[in-house]
Amino acid sequence: MEFNIEKPKNFSFRECLFFLDRDYDESLYVVDETAVTRAINLNGHLMLFKVSEKGGNLVITILNKSAGEIDALKKYVASWFDLQTDLEPYYQLLRKDPDLAFLVDRFHGLRIIGIEDLFEALCWSILGQQINLKFAYRLKRRLVEHFGTTLQHNNTPYLLFPTPDRIASLSVDQLKPLQISTRKSEYIIGVAQLMAEGKLSKKDLLALIEPEAMIEELIKIRGIGQWTANYVGMKCLKLPNSIPHGDVGLYHALHQIKGFDKRPEKATIEAFFQPFDQWKAYLTHYLWRSLYKSLI
DNA sequence: CCCCAGGGCCATA
DNA sequence: TATGGCCATGGG
Numbered sequence A: 001m002e003f004n005i006e007k008p009k010n011f012s013f014r015e016c017l018f019f020l021d022r023d024y025d026e027s028l029y030v031v032d033e034t035a036v037t038r039a040i041n042l043n044g045h046l047m048l049f050k051v052s053e054k055g056g057n058l059v060i061t062i063l064n065k066s067a068g069e070i071d072a073l074k075k076y077v078a079s080w081f082d083l084q085t086d087l088e089p090y091y092q093l094l095r096k097d098p099d100l101a102f103l104v105d106r107f108h109g110l111r112i113i114g115i116e117d118l119f120e121a122l123c124w125s126i127l128g129q130q131i132n133l134k135f136a137y138r139l140k141r142r143l144v145e146h147f148g149t150t151l152q153h154n155n156t157p158y159l160l161f162p163t164p165d166r167i168a169s170l171s172v173d174q175l176k177p178l179q180i181s182t183r184k185s186e187y188i189i190g191v192a193q194l195m196a197e198g199k200l201s202k203k204d205l206l207a208l209i210e211p212e213a214m215i216e217e218l219i220k221i222r223g224i225g226q227w228t229a230n231y232v233g234m235k236c237l238k239l240p241n242s243i244p245h246g247d248v249g250l251y252h253a254l255h256q257i258k259g260f261d262k263r264p265e266k267a268t269i270e271a272f273f274q275p276f277d278q279w280k281a282y283l284t285h286y287l288w289r290s291l292y293k294s295l296i
Numbered sequence B: 001c002c003c004c005a006g007g008g009c010c011a012t013a
Numbered sequence C: 001t002a003t004g005g006c007c008a009t010g011g012g
Helices: A013-021 A070-080 A088-096 A101-106 A118-127 A133-147 A164-168 A172-178 A182-196 A202-206 A211-219 A226-235 A248-258 A266-276 A280-289
Strands: A002-006 A029-031 A036-042 A045-054 A057-062 A149-153 A156-160
Touching (some): A002 A070, A118 A182, A133 A156, A164 A182, A226 A280, A248 A266
């Protein structure tokens, strides 16, 4: 079963696929040269699907029999690849800065790749705190393999991220063998319990309307600081002005591109971002992208 | 052996 | 409110 979504202007599936993979040990989807395949739980339906491209369209192919939520799946993919955003105003702003104009050409059509599931976004950003990304991906894989669910298809296992209910029932001792630190285990279990109890949800956060209120609400939670809250703001809540303050990758990119200090002041960062109102998350994403090899 | 990695908590002053 | 110790492990 197969259906199409029209590609927006300024969209490069190839760039998006590169960012999805980046040679890391990703556990939640499989990326090859032309497609990404993953399983998700959509309103209680287990959906295994592939996204590829053909002509002016993105092609979504449903690979399992549960084809119940086609409209929801279209919306999911559109949000995952941020298809609804018109990047033209962003590119015009980038072109005004001689140091940044190259981002438009080199990474043209790259979208913010979302993490649609709030629990996954929170766990991922907590796991990734203050360790190298390679190790963070290994920790995520262990968490997913131990406590997530698996969908077999053509002898390939497709993994789904654990549910809050599953993690909420664990003790720190059960995460220690995965080499997740005691502190991070406490944070993740705590978040799981909040979500399992219905005290935290994506829907409720989005209902706050004001981005500042959403970030403030997240920061109240133990284990979630400025960096984590804004990372989740970018990747899950789709807040256009979220900047993960304190991010070393951001510092590194700005050191390379702008010659900033290796640990610049927060005020320096804010002044740099100031002209990019509504595009601060996108600029962060492109600066992160600049840390990897170029496809052209 | 050193320092750093897509940070945040907590005690202290 | 600002600062420093600490967490824990892999990579360079």
